[in-house]
Amino acid sequence: MGVAETGGGGQPLTNEPKRKGEEPAVAKYVLGIDLGTTNCALAFAEIGQEGGIEAGKPRILMIPQVVGAGECAERAVLPSFLYLCREGEFQAEALDLPWTAPVKGRLPWLVGTFARDHGGKVPGRLVSSAKSWLSHGVVDRSMGILPTTAPDEVKKVSPVEASSMYLGHLRDAWNQYSGASGLEAEFADQEIFLTVPASFDTVARDLTIKAAREAGACHLTILEEPQAAFYAWLVQAGEDWRKAVRVGDLVLVCDIGGGTSDFSLIQVGEEQGSLKLERVAVGDHILLGGDNMDLALAHAVAATLKDGMDGLDANQRIGLIHGCRKAKEHLFGNAAEKKSAITLLGKGSRVIGGSIKTSLERSTLEQVILEGFFPESEPSEMPARGRRMGLTEIGLPYAADPAITRHLAQFLSRHASLSAESDLARPTKILFNGGVFEAVALRDRLTRTLKRWTGLEIPALPAADLNLAVALGAAGYGLARRGQGVRIRGGVNRSYYIGLESPAPAVPGISQPIKALCVVPLGMEEGCQGDVPTPDLGVYVGEPAEFRFLASTHRRDDQPGLILDRWGPDELVELPVLKTTLAAELGDQEGELVPIRIVARVTELGTIELSCRSRLDERSWSLEYNVRQSEGGL
Numbered sequence: 001m002g003v004a005e006t007g008g009g010g011q012p013l014t015n016e017p018k019r020k021g022e023e024p025a026v027a028k029y030v031l032g033i034d035l036g037t038t039n040c041a042l043a044f045a046e047i048g049q050e051g052g053i054e055a056g057k058p059r060i061l062m063i064p065q066v067v068g069a070g071e072c073a074e075r076a077v078l079p080s081f082l083y084l085c086r087e088g089e090f091q092a093e094a095l096d097l098p099w100t101a102p103v104k105g106r107l108p109w110l111v112g113t114f115a116r117d118h119g120g121k122v123p124g125r126l127v128s129s130a131k132s133w134l135s136h137g138v139v140d141r142s143m144g145i146l147p148t149t150a151p152d153e154v155k156k157v158s159p160v161e162a163s164s165m166y167l168g169h170l171r172d173a174w175n176q177y178s179g180a181s182g183l184e185a186e187f188a189d190q191e192i193f194l195t196v197p198a199s200f201d202t203v204a205r206d207l208t209i210k211a212a213r214e215a216g217a218c219h220l221t222i223l224e225e226p227q228a229a230f231y232a233w234l235v236q237a238g239e240d241w242r243k244a245v246r247v248g249d250l251v252l253v254c255d256i257g258g259g260t261s262d263f264s265l266i267q268v269g270e271e272q273g274s275l276k277l278e279r280v281a282v283g284d285h286i287l288l289g290g291d292n293m294d295l296a297l298a299h300a301v302a303a304t305l306k307d308g309m310d311g312l313d314a315n316q317r318i319g320l321i322h323g324c325r326k327a328k329e330h331l332f333g334n335a336a337e338k339k340s341a342i343t344l345l346g347k348g349s350r351v352i353g354g355s356i357k358t359s360l361e362r363s364t365l366e367q368v369i370l371e372g373f374f375p376e377s378e379p380s381e382m383p384a385r386g387r388r389m390g391l392t393e394i395g396l397p398y399a400a401d402p403a404i405t406r407h408l409a410q411f412l413s414r415h416a417s418l419s420a421e422s423d424l425a426r427p428t429k430i431l432f433n434g435g436v437f438e439a440v441a442l443r444d445r446l447t448r449t450l451k452r453w454t455g456l457e458i459p460a461l462p463a464a465d466l467n468l469a470v471a472l473g474a475a476g477y478g479l480a481r482r483g484q485g486v487r488i489r490g491g492v493n494r495s496y497y498i499g500l501e502s503p504a505p506a507v508p509g510i511s512q513p514i515k516a517l518c519v520v521p522l523g524m525e526e527g528c529q530g531d532v533p534t535p536d537l538g539v540y541v542g543e544p545a546e547f548r549f550l551a552s553t554h555r556r557d558d559q560p561g562l563i564l565d566r567w568g569p570d571e572l573v574e575l576p577v578l579k580t581t582l583a584a585e586l587g588d589q590e591g592e593l594v595p596i597r598i599v600a601r602v603t604e605l606g607t608i609e610l611s612c613r614s615r616l617d618e619r620s621w622s623l624e625y626n627v628r629q630s631e632g633g634l
Contacts, residue, residue: 027219028185030482032058032228032474033170033194035163035208037131038258038291039077039435041471042170045479047191058235058475060468063173065112069094075113076468078169082127082162083115084147084154099172111169120318124150130162132259134211135197135204135285142207160211167194167215192217193474198224198264198493199285201551202608203575209605222605223477225470226253226264227279227488229433232464232473234486241486242275244461245429250280250418251461252427254408254446255470257434261286261404263411265418265425266488279490280418280523281425282553283411288399290325290436293369296402297324300368301342301360316344316356327360328369332439338362366441374445377405379413379424379453405449412453414554426454431461433469491523492602495558497572498610498623499548500537516550516564516572519600520608529601529609533561538593539612539621542584547623549575560600582612582621594619 032043045058062074069090085095085108095108110118119126127146139145144156157165171187178185194217196208205222212220230253234241245251249268255261263283269276298321302309312320320342327340344356383401399407412424419426430447437443443460450458464472480487497516519532539545550572552558564572584590596612603609610623 026189027191028183028189030058030191030193030475030478031174031187032471032476032478033167033192034225034228034468034470034474035131035166035194035196036077036080036257036470037129037260037289038080039467040080040166040170041077041468042174043468043471043475044174044190045475047479047482058472058479060471061170061174061177063112063170064098064176065169066095066097066110066114067112068114069118071114072097078112078166078173079116080128080131080166081111081116081119082130082157082165083110083119083122084125084127084150084157085109086125097172099176109165111165120322121315123147123314123318125154127157127162129259130159130166132287133159134163134207135200142210160207160214163208163211164214167212167217171215171217188216188218190219191478192220193223193478194220195223195225195228195470195474197260197262197285198226198279198282199260199262199553201285201494201573201575202496204285205605206607209607220605221478221481223474224264224279224282224490224493226255226262226282226433227266227490228470228473228477229253229255229463230266230277230431230473230488231476231480231485232469233431233461234480235472235476236462236464245275247275249428250425251429251431252450252458253431253433254437255433256289256404256436258290259287261288261399261407263408265415265427267418275486277486277488279488279493281411281415281556282493283407284553286399286407288402288404288407289434292398292402293373293436294321294325294328296368296372297328297360297365300364301358305356305358312344319344324360328365329438331360331362331365332441369439370441370445373402373404374442374449375403375405376445376449376452377403377409379409381406382410382413383407405446408446409453415556417556424453426456427458428456429461430458432463433466435467437463437466489525491525491528492520492608493522494520494551494553495522495555496520496600496608497550497552497564498598499550500563514548516567517598518558518560518562518564519598519610520602521559522552522556524600524602526602526604529599530560532598532600534598535563536595537598538595539582540591541582541588541594541621542590542592544579544581547578547580549578551575578623580623585619596621 027047029044029046034041042061043058044061060076062076063078064072064074065078067073070093095110124147130146133146134141141159144158146157146159146162150156174187194212196205209220209222237244245268247268247270251266253264253266264279265281267278267280269278299309301324302312302320305311309317323342327342330340331337339359339361341359346355383406385400415425416423432443447458447460463469476485479485495518497518500515500517501512502515517534552572555571595615597615599611599613601609611620612623613620
């Protein structure tokens, strides 16, 4: 281990001023970007408007994109799909955009609507769920691993590269709009507010930042998606937001998109006679969303066909999933209809004549979605873990249990301390976000379940556009930072720990026990730093060392300097190990133990920096991940 116990002291956390150069000098606009699992969006608002937040109300940028071969159109969202074209697959002008002129003979790539639709027919060349891969610590997320099913002749891309390509398209769309409108507001000069799931750990956040930097985001701030959704509600409500909530309210933000489920709790308090908002809890990263629901419906409908799913080719299976999505949306939006038709094209030369006609019945929809994903479970029911084989293919760590209500029960039970004398946190308001909740039936099922659990009527706050709220809210947050709106307090969404090695006799076959030293508490604000009160600690210099880091989303009361000897299986999650060599100075012996103190800092981006500072002299060592080696940074 890199850090060993040796005595110590510390100082309270202090605010640190912003670093010189972090504030852009020429920004005219704030840009809010939702880098979604299935769709991206960009909202913008002008800085410096008179008259408060209404004067600078965010707007959505319509994004030019290829929607068919040779066809370009504007859409409110950019589907998060990347298609890696075969050489000569399309004529150069077929993929032309307002800001590009493809060079004949090059290997093009494509993002957006046509990438999604055409790529569904050629899955070995289609990159999807890049955002989910950013949070998957088992693989090297800076290496070319996508598409995972690509044939040998396809040059794969990394999740960071794919994310950067989506952001690059948004950059070019903004620059094209800015130029055509005479705004003179280049992307690189504006304040960029990029959203990430609240459940992203510091490694996934750093990789997202890396992708944004590669796309040209110079003045960047990271914001959690549920907070962005809440900011969208604040923008929409204007000054009336103070009438909608009161001191003591606990607002549950339930954000279910195409690929993930994200839960957060925002508490309404009071400070000097005014209402204040504070994000007090976030959930785990759960790979479960609308895509899972569409796939489940496709299997249910296929079971009614003669040869089931096995009787369909790859293109028909993709078509069935898309058809089920459209049928689901139609039935949820038209309560009087009993079924919705689905047509699948035939195979080979019988594309038209061999088509298959089927339908999604309302009874199937309700059984699969309501009972499968939103069952009326009890608050004591926790998600099933699922059986894991000893040997498995590397892939995304999808949730083993599809029941969103059970994941919500686990989240609320972990934060029961927020509600007095209760086995689970009791929200008093709920804010829905994500395209899944376009369905009124799903919102109603969740609110009824919460009422049964808590005995309380839990009204829903009127949401902004469920598919665009995150981008709109991110721009609204940018205005709030400029004094045009209320701020939500939050800080980091996890407690962070560093592993300590304790001196102990060596025993064959038994690994040395480690302890966990809390270095950053949950809620530590951006721009703050401070000494970590510790016993005597030391680091080994001049030889390879291993540093282990851990994190927790629900150990709310741990403070810097607390040392844990043991913890439950779900209490702490281990982050990627950092292997490095701390430089030794002239005169140091290789492997010499230097007594140190630890200083922790939360940057303005919300990332974590730790430094080990010698107690003997002025030397210090930064514990910072190398992105290529360890895929992130502390």
